[in-house]
Amino acid sequence: MCGIFAYLSYSSPKERSFVIETLLNGLSRLEYRGYDSAGMAIDGNANNETRIYKQVGKVAALRKLVGEDEKDMGHVYQSQFGMAHTRWATHGEPSSNNSHPHRSDDNNTFTVIHNGIVTNYKEIKTVLENKGYSFKTDTDTEVVVKLIKYVYDSQRGAKLAFPDLVKAVCRELEGASAFIFKSTHYPNEVVVFRRGSPLMVGIKTDKKLTADFVDVEYFNEAGVTENNSDVPIKRIQNQLFSTSHSDNKGVEYIFSSDSSAIIEHTRKVLFLEENDIAHISQNGDLRIHRLTREEGMSSIRSIKTLEMELAEIMKGSFPHFMLKEIYEQPESVVNTMRGRVDFANNKVILGGLQSHLSSIRRCRRIVFCACGTSYHSCIATRAIFEELTEIPVSLELASDFLDRKSPIFRDDVCVFVSQSGETADTILAMKYCLQRGALCVGVTNTVGSTISRETHCGVHINAGPEIGVASTKAYTSQYLALVMMALQLGEDRSSMTERRQEIIQGLKELPGKIKEVLNLDDSLKQISKDGLHGEKSLLILGRGYNNATSLEGALKIKELAYIHCEGIPAGELKHGPLALIDETMPIILIMTNDIHYNKTRSALQQVVARKGLPIILCNEGNEGLPEKCKTIVIPKTVDCLSGIMAIIPLQILSYHLAIMNGVDVDFPRNLAKSVTVE
Template sequence: MCGIIGILGKHDVAADLVDSLKRLEYRGYDSAGIATLDNGVLERRRAAGKLRNLENVLREQPLPGASGIGHTRWATHGKPTEDNAHPHATDRVALVHNGIIENFRELRAELADEGVRFESETDTEVVVRLVSRELERGHPPVRAVANVLPRLRGAFALGFLFAGEDDLLIGARHGAPLALGFGDGEMFLGSDALALAPFTDDLLYLDEGDYAVITRAGAEIYDAAGFQVARQRQRLAPGAFVADKGNYRHFMVKEIWEQPEVVGRTVAHYLDASANRFQFPELGAIDFANLQRLTICACGTAYLAGYVARYWFERLARLPVDIDVASEFRYREAPMTPGGLALFISQSGETADTLASLRYARSQGQSILSVVNVTTSTIARESDAVAPTFAGPEIGVASTKAFTCQLSVLLSLAVYAGRQRGVLSEAEEARIADLMMGLPGQFSEALKLEHDIEQMSRDLSRARDVLYLGRGPAFPLALEGALKLKEISYIHAEGYAAGELKHGPIALVDEDMPVIVIAPRDELMDKTVSNIQEVAARGGRIILIGDGDAVRQTGLDNVAALTMPDIDPVVAPIVYAAPIQLLAYHVAVFMGKDVDQPRNLAKSVTVE
């Protein structure tokens, strides 16, 4: 959830720490802070709220020092106050932490019994107090950390800075990502490559349970058992992680408008355009031909991408699919037939519940396939095969281009599976290939509706409750539309299968209730139009997202319509994502909400 940065530099590092925190602010924005060593003495500055508050503090109270750590927080334990902000510190050690220490209460009680007084409500402070106690007992910094790490339960990434140790950082990870960056006489520590991109493209990711002893000359890596190990360094393409809003007001709308490009890039990776065939060399030994069942597991918007994919796999590949949210699946102890395939979807590749579910599926004899945007992530590294999306960095907390890139990969995969299983003809594969090659153009046409969407959003922004309806693959899109509206505008919204309207939700419909109906041209459109008539008969305010046929068939004058281009129903769920994203975005803008950083949410959910 939180963002970590550490630098052993050649000059004062405060400005560089803050710059990196800006790149990590999508991971947390309740508070922020940095600590540096000035003539061997630890000094820190912290501030509650957005990062600009920390910048204001630093303007008034500059912080010198060529060694430092920084943190941007998403609160788990304790309110977002300055006292709870990181780094936490004693006069001997400062610490930044991403994750949760599950056994912090018993550790805190142990320290309290020894007379330790705590300055914060956080779970993190127990770690800095434990390490400080080890230092007081005469242990050097590396041994002090090594003694404490086995006592911690939970998911965490840690960065330590020590008084009097100008050439030392220690980083440790267990269940949360942590990367090292190698420079020329400098070293860097960060939550992800995005934080380190301004300084280096030479990276190393710590494995589960590792801790790293970092000096300006390099790093020594130790595994959980304390043995020194070698981890592979990798070089990333220059500029691959640059994040800039450009001429857009928010990252979210920029990323919505990037979808024609990134979806096209993703499709191009999996489609041999010369042969109109889908190809997945990444799958290796994974074979759909004799597969009896597919299990899909994810969280949030990624789960809804999997929900859409369920329709594709069952229709195009005739493959039965189980799908579950990872936070439930990991505890159900679901029986799984050995030799099956489990598919996990995650933008970051670090989602804690999804990773735990992956490990459960592995223990049940499943092959593991992941669809991720970060191929160096933990989920990717623990998978048998990875089908990457090519969305690029997604900074807005509410997922947009990552969602449609996930859908593009999943549809490609379903078609590929259908051909492997002998249930999809070569002609149908070629037809869908043509449709997918046309997706960038279809997206561009759909995005031209933004002006109309903006006008509709004024009225919608005054609603207290909103209902989304859809049938078939448009049902999970209705769920996604409701989720987007809730996430960034804080308006209560619910998505329903349109056929369930009469089984309860219709009781909510009155003249104050906006009902957004997603109605692509498919075999279910007539039934969806009937549901629209039912809403209209009860005075509901209808917003219809559909092509010209759907608009004409309603026969109603009081329907606010967003007329989509003619889109084949196979690929419609991908393109129809654009208007529901823009609708949520403009409603939130009219309401004056913080679109890129909605309250209480973080981009990468790396804790349970």
């Protein structure tokens, strides 16, 4: 949920203003993750000096603070380091004092930024307090930076290598975290550590790369003790850069918790794995260390190329990222299908599943596990999975699944759905299932994410970067990817051939029909103004494939417009919710032409009988609707795809309601795009 960004230029002369602007711009790219304060640390003018700036509020407030204080913006440095952070309060209230970076003492001997939670910080804090250390903040992170100073001081003059020191500290920490460490004892060196929270290293240089990977070095299992400062390690086998004396070009490293902050600098990225320690040495070399040797863990870290464009993370002519992403859906669904759907032969081929298809088809059940909007995409596609594959399907909210420690067996297939691929609860559920021998499938929108790397196989939804906190195009692409997965798994059942062909041809028409829905924007804005603005509560009713639509639509209105909204299965109306219905209760009823139409019409009659006047979301040609009811008419499509068509008007309604209520649509209060802590 916090954002980490750092920049190091080695033998690459840069003005201080460039480094500061790079840090601030990196934080701006991470704003969508949600935060309440921001800060940065940069190299000062004096030898080994570190300057720290922290401010509550937006990145703009930090920019103002730095601009008022820094006087030597034009000074050029051969090598320079800075790290920056956006904080989402977990331990301690939002305040300048509790913001990152945190320091070990008044001299800034050690500084650190941190994403995640140290679950055993209270125990460590007690130990350090007993040794005379005092604390100035309420955070768990300050414990880490005090601990690293304690370990350093306890070596009694025997100076540890910086990565050895970080290793000794991180072995004592529990919980999912990512750290970036800087120290005046180790000038021009940087150490980063990843455990459970995402972290990657971008590489920008004109140097000749001699390899597209970095070997992993292993620490001695004995660890670091006061009497054992020389920790033998396995030396690296390759040099990443040419060491020719004629090659005196510099190198820049960019560290971030999110690729969206790196792409404008470089496409070359190294994704850190669990328990990796990355070290930039004094001579600018990148090395990867690990705490322990683990069976099955790769001995190299490959340098990947980011497949995204800078324009994808810019708003362009749109006032908000969310509106841009709503309007990108005709294109994003095409990208989800591109190269995977053969419309001429009615075939679906998902390459990421190909080698595991037979195992999935033989499984005894499919378990979907996700959170929030991703969970709704699983609800939306459960029925088509069961219909096409005839395999039992169960749905699990990741947090509840972990609380119950639900039984998982070796012949289960567990599907983990997450836009970011870094959702903490979903990752923990994935690890739980991996430990029990289940075949694990990842469905994500982020290449290189934890879920995409650690599952056995998976599907990348190819929706493109989604910056708005409220998910829009990722939801429709998740929905679509899961339908495609069901189509591929069910192609060995000849009895379903005609049904599969109907759905695949429906996929072909989908982009054009989504464009028709987007043309309703002006009328939806008017409905928002006349029928919903100013209301304190709202009900959305749906049935069948649109049960999930009612839930997802309600979530959008809650998180964006700050209006209490419930998504209710229309079949459950008489089991309690009917008590809420009267002439004052605003209602949206999803009533598309499918096999549940008559049952949904029964729900409409019950609402009207109690003087309710619902807004009806229906298809062209629907007859017998009350004249007084407002309607939102969308194109008809195959029943299992109707949820994609029906959710888009609700996304647009929630957007306009949020604007009318004065909400910052891209950054709704108290919410984060990527929930990387439990």
